[in-house]
Amino acid sequence: MNIIVIALLVFGLFFFLAGAIGIMRMPDFYSRLHPAGKLDTLATLAMVMGLAVYNLNQITLGTILISLKMFLIVFFVSLASPTATHTIVDAGMRAGLRHWTKKKQRG
Amino acid sequence: MSDVLSLIIAKYNYWLYVILMMIGLYGMIAKNNLIKKVVGMNIFQTAIILFYVSIGYKTNASIPIITTADTAHGVVVRAADYINPLTSCLMLTAIVVSVATFGYAMALAVRIYQRYQTLEEDELRMRLSEE
Amino acid sequence: MNVSNNEISNGNESSSPGYLKSFFSFLITFVLMLLCWLVLSGIFEPLILFLAFISCFLVAYFFSDLLFPSLETAYIGIFFRFVQYLPWLVWQIVLANFHVLYVTLHPRMKDLIEPQIITFKTNLKSEMAIVTLANSITLTPGTITVTADSDGVFKVHAIDTASAEGCPGDMLEKVAKIFGETI
């Protein structure tokens, strides 16, 4: 059990790291959103799952409910996160932020 | 080395609360924009909350909600097991006050902008002296 | 375009009478809320349960039209198909993540990426379908929905050409299938 938990947590940590690096490295606002929106969501899911599983090592009604609550978090995050991403992109578009292209970079 | 480290651990919170408070106070006094001042005010208030919460912390103690084990009849609750609830309680009030003040200050900023079309203090002063 | 600001209903006509519809939507919301509460609470004392009923009643009574602006029997089917769709989506998400991970961590990242905006039109009608698709797109390989309007026109930002070409792909079909719509 603990191994699964550790694996999930490390997996999530890795994705978080990647997401953070992505946010740092990407050239423009729109491309930054890709790692931010996706990697973070998945990492969150993985880590919460991991913790939920860890929580279940003694199975009682209480712990099950708490794990369920964590799943609830997963549910809400997976619903809210893409929406937030989308809204931010939309905001960027409306704000008139240009997106980065290779041409521009070369020229 | 470990002495230094333990000193840092022991006082770090208090030092940083002072620094945070100084930042807030500086923002409140020196910033030109009214909303910035409000932000400074909020930082100032949070610094105080930080101070209080730091007071209440105890190492190796649990959060101030009683565990089910301790609720059993006849179990003596040991004070060292739980973090001081009083500071938390006080700070709840302080946060509420700061939120209320913040909201109201924002409303005032809106009102001032409606009237003078600016939030910069020097411009406001100029406008006032013109009138 | 939903300009008539007055109500949230999206104008889907339904044959069943209004009050019945609203009652069912109330009931479903109530049950949903109650489930949610029980998960959250975990305390089964009479007082708390009493409060739970009151709270769920209040939310369901005042805000049921938010959750179910229109109530149709098709929803049950949609629900089950949606549940079936989820594992696939999760898999897609994991895939997408590895793709983005690859792009992000690649030393010559800037050569790999080719940000672009693509537009395509679908025939999706229901809001839920459009939103599901849009969020799925956002979550999956290298694409983020920029806008999606009720006519089914999607504007998508893709991070590289491969992602742009793969969009919307079979995801659209699956989503259309869930909501029983034509592509």
Place this chain on the structure above:
Amino acid sequence: MTSFFLYVALGLCLIMVLSIYRVLFGPTTLDRLIGVNAIGSKTVILLLLIGFLYGRVDMFVDIALAYGLLNFVAVIAAARYFHKRKGLYEESFMD
């Protein structure tokens, strides 16, 4: 296991540095928004981890849940600003 959680939490904190860099140094306001969103998701995890550190995760889940729900509100509100007020204010930092 507890110490493992502590290391994970520390790792998350260190990763957060990168997001905070985005928040602090922009360059555009929307970039900061991305950073805040990223911090938000990390914070949810951190809250849960701290809950495990205290051994009282049942109490911390509530906070994490509230956080997950409300972070969204803040981001939406900030993003909504651009829907109504078009154009970016020229961005510059600390000069």
Place this chain on the structure above:
Amino acid sequence: MHWPIDIVVLTFVIFCAIAALSVKDLLATAILFGAYSFLMCLLWTIMGAVDVAFTEASVGAGVSTVFFVAAIFRTSRRTKD
């Protein structure tokens, strides 16, 4: 036990505070302020003041930032300092 996280987060908090005061765009201030309050919330959980943390989470994310953005929406983003 919690001091490493405490120290790290506290440092972040200071940076956020400085940045929130010095950035030249009020909307950015609002966002930084939001981040600041997230971190504060975290800090308080670390110190075991769960109720305070909960309050800060709900207030900082739920209403403070929104009020802030609303006020900026009705005034201006411009600031000289």
Place this chain on the structure above:
Amino acid sequence: MRVIAFIIVCLTGALLLYGTTEFPDWGDPKSPASLHVSNYYIEKTYEDTHAPNFVTAVVTDYRGFDTMFETAVIFTAGLGCFLLLRDFREKKEHYYQHIPTGVILHLKDEKKSLPVGKEFGYMDKEWVPPDLINKTVCRILIPFIQIYALYVVAHGDYSPGGGFQGGVIFGSSLILLAISYDLKTLVKRIKERLLGIFAALGVLIYAGTGVLCLFMGGNFLDYGKLAPLLPGHSDHIRAYGMLVVEIGVGIAVMAVMTIIYINIVSEGRHDEGL
């Protein structure tokens, strides 16, 4: 100004640092702050009140008087915003959209108005097409946020949270409604009058509980004296008192947060917002 500010700030900082030199270490369980009164709270709260959450017990019972005024502070903020910003005058300009064609009409004459219905739709001045994804997702989330908020209020004495937090979360769900749809939706759904009544009513519930204690022969806010009024174990009576009070706080805070938001975002006109 900056120099003066800097000097003041440094002086204050120096003073505060000087004050901290004698502090016990951070987290020292033997510091006086953690010994005198707080020990009583930790050791006796459960016995006294049967509320597992010490903080809630202290907030709403031992120091309930503080909290009553804290709620009043919030109430005042809301009322202050209302008094300051609320503008009952009708707007002079109106924007309408002819729905079939999508043409936008701009009426400058305040007296003229068009019937809003199938043909014409009312529009904001800074109108943007409603964002479908946002709208739908928020629509789904809002009831959950609300039930969560109510849960937080109801479980104030079991877990972190309580009236204030729950109220804020409920308020932000309403704010989310206003953001994802538009302000009119919120204002139509929750009338201003209702919010006003709620705001005052919430604080009144709190204060009224206290007064009820007076009538029952106890001191102000002495929930223990309410036992004859309620069924159930009388040793839980304090917890019940807390619950009632928390509900009051929740109602007030919810209403006030919404009032403040609506008034700020629409400059008190209640017509359009973020």
Place this chain on the structure above:
Amino acid sequence: MENYPALIVVAPFITGLLAGLFVWIEKRLSYPIVLTGLFVSALSAIQVLIRVIGSGPIQYKLGGWSPPIGIEYRIDLLNAMVLCLVSGVAFLNLIASYKSALKEIGDRASSYFTVYNLFITGLLGVTITGDLFNLYVLIEITSLTSYAQVAMGDRDRGPLASLNYIFIGVIGASFYLLGVGYLYMYTGSLNMADVAVLIKGSQGSSTVLTAFILCILGIWIKMALFPFHVWLPNAYTYSPVIFSRVVAPLMTKVMVYIMIRLMITVFGYDYIFNTLHLSEAVVWLATIAVLAGGVMALAQKNLKKMLTYIIVSEIGYMVGGAWMGNQLGMTGAILHIFNDALMTFALFLAVGNMVYRIEKVDITDLKGLFGKMPWTMGGFVLAAFSIIGVPPTCGFFSKWYLILGALEKGAYHFAAALIVSSLICAVLFFKVFEICFFESGSHGHEHSSHGPAVIEEAPVSMLVISGLVSLSLIVAGCYSGTIVNTIILPFLK
């Protein structure tokens, strides 16, 4: 009934909220409700005062919890006096200012009364409470309500004044809160009496010293002692009449009360005067405050603003007296709390009557007012005499004690400052009187295009209260010996 102490605070609170509720249901009810609350409060305060005089301090446990655990009210003679003062002034003002509020605030007035009552609740609570943190909360409710009320006055300048008030008010309150935090750190308690016991013998502690400085500094900022006074004039000038009439007499005075309470009850005379030796410096500060307030008042054109600067100067009186470190000085300070509240109340009542008729009260607008509003001016003159310190009025007697205290301590500079300030006030007020007395309204007719052509006496409800309060100045002056002997001296012992 045992619950009078609770009623003092709770009655205005509940009625304020009820009024807030009734605003949305039946607007006309809100005013009578609010009035009833204040009336009950005033009656209870008087009851409590009588009881305290008769049988010593009263302790009231809120929630039934005994002191260090719960919050308590502790009412001794000083409290009881200030309570009577606050509730009485608030009640009278509400009657006197009803019309003016309707005129200035208009349709919002009914909601406004709620804020008004909450403000009074705050002041009463601040006075009555025996808990340091509860004091902070009540200070905040007082402040927040006053921010709200300040902003409702002048539509143009009010909000700005209010915002500046917020900034300084928050700094003040936060300093106080920090001070309480340091005290809590040292003692672990929040109850004043308890802290006082625990703090004894802490002569060298840096924590207690810091706590002391922070608390006092915070309160000074809140009370607008001279270098921290910048917020006060604008805030009081641009607020609506109903508010400036009540805030000017009460706010600063209650803050002075808190200072005295902290000095006597919490930190103790011995600590302040024998360990720290701060008396000298603070008395100098007070001296400067007294003079600076007067001098700045001289430069003002707006009558209301001028009076606010006089308040700044009066604060110097009380602070100087309290920090004199002897019984006479403290007696003077406490007596001046009472007297100054009365005289500023009378003064602002009169000014409020003028504002009701003339709207703008630049000094030059007051031409020929003696003829047009003789009764108002009568009240004004009496109040002004009291401020100057003309004998039968009460202002003289507190000044008397203050100077005696200063002489006893050898603080001749302070005594001199008091005398000079009296002279300055005389100059100030006679400048106003001259204009009111000499310039006949003929100028007004020349510019009759703007401004009301006919100025007449204020409505009776406003006049009666104004006149009564002004007369009470003389009565209070005559009975100041009684006040000193029955209230202040027993308290100081």
Place this chain on the structure above:
Amino acid sequence: METIISIKPLLAVLVSLLVIPVLVSSSDKPNVRESWTFIAGIIKFLIVLSMLPAVLSQKQIVLTLFKIAPGADIAFRVDALGMLFALVASSLYIITSMYSIGYMRGLNEHGQTRFVSFFALAISATIGAAFSANLLTLYLFYEVLSLATYPLVTHHQDENSRISGRKYLVFILGTSIGLVLPAMIYCYHATGTLEFASGGIFSGQLSKPAATVLLLMFVFGFAKAGIMPVHSWLPAAMVAPTPVSALLHAVAVVKVGAFSIVRVITGIFGVDFLLSFHLGSLVAAIASITIIVSSCIALTQDEFKRRLAYSTIGQLSYIILGVALLSPKGMTGGMLHIAMHAFGKITLFFCAGAIFVATGKKYISQMVGIGKRMPLTMIAFLIGSMSIIGLPPTGGFISKWYLVLGTLEGDQMIMLFVLLSSSLLNAAYFMPIFYKAFFCTKEESMFEDKIEEAPMMCVIPLLITALISFGLFFFPQPFLDLAKLAVKGFIGG
């Protein structure tokens, strides 16, 4: 000495105070109003008179109103000196009221109600000052008097009276607040009491320099007495209507100043104390300088009332000089001069007013031949001026006689010389007026040869006062007895 507790002193003060509301309410019925004034004046006089027997039989009437602080209550005490002054003031009040009716109606002045009201207030304060038992009460009534006379002085409400009013206030209020108040508080601080005691209150508690400074502060502080550097308000105040000048100079204001100085010298410092430090001669020197200089200035004045004013300044210093001689005879003379000068000077002012009413003339140079036109007035004038100069058979002679005796008693030849030379100067500035009025050729005369007196209400009072002046030479008994009693109290007691 026997003491009686009686409410009479209070009644005497209150009578004219209580009548003010009646006056105001009957402001549109002048006759009713004036009759009330009279009734009040007469009642007052009767009350004062009713206390005379007790005082003459060496009893004191005492009434403590309010206890302010130990040794400084608001209290009344009727002794011989106070009785003397009160008798003069209350009797003259009736006459002045009568005169003012004639004067004010004759000139159709505005604001007559205000005028009579403040008149009543002023006389109340005067009686209060006369009966005060301690310095605090004296100071109280002194201030009230200053403030009450301000509207009287500036009655015309024009630019001229504004300047004079300002001067009046600056001198009177400035000195009383700036000098008397600190001196008084210092006294209290040093001794713990302010009661007028027959031997003074500083029994060896004060060094000579301190005593000197304090004495000078009092002497210059009571600026109403018109000691030379602080005298210049008096001529300026001549812009007031003549009844006011009469009241000011003969009855109330200046006499209160002189009376206060007398009180301070006798009751606070004590004769023995002053003698031991030789401070009497200092005051005497100041007074004599004032006498000589003012008389010289009076010679150069052309405006009738101004000349009278300077004459008053000189005559007041007689009183102070007399008391400062510190010899029984001199003090008797000084006190008697309060009465004698009052009757003489008021006659002169009445005459000036009557002339103004009848002819509108203000300057002496315009009055050539006026005797032909207003013979009664000018004869009264003659009597009055004789009294002032100190010629028999007028009352003035008696007081001057005692003064001269006093100088002889104290072997102070310089003072004697001052007295005599000033009498000559007095004659030099009064006699020419009389001479010009009667003894001029027809060509020189500026008036038609036709008797045309001022209104009856003007003439009768001046005749009465002239008669009294005349009569006092023959029957000085009551005043003389009182003065002697008083002196006995101060020195013999």
